[in-house]
Amino acid sequence: MTSAAHFGGDPVGPDSDIAWIVEVWNLMGGQIDWNALEPLCEMLGINDPDALVRGLVQLRNHFRDVNGGPVRA
Numbered sequence: 741m742t743s744a745a746h747f748g749g750d751p752v753g754p755d756s757d758i759a760w761i762v763e764v765w766n767l768m769g770g771q772i773d774w775n776a777l778e779p780l781c782e783m784l785g786i787n788d789p790d791a792l793v794r795g796l797v798q799l800r801n802h803f804r805d806v807n808g809g810p811v812r813a
Contacts, residue, residue: 760786761795770803772796 764784768776781789 758795760784761792761799764792765796765799768796772800 764780764786767780777789777793780786781792786792
């Protein structure tokens, strides 16, 4: 894997459109924790749980493909 420093730049954070999904992913410990879904939606004021679940599934699948398992974003 090549680091951002290799290309002369700093690591780039998540796009603001998905930052809230990454925040939930990290709060769930880098995996989909179905028991934490409702409390986190309430705590963070998320009013579109369907979009959140779709985003979490995309993150999970990406990390499975790239790293072979769950990791923190």
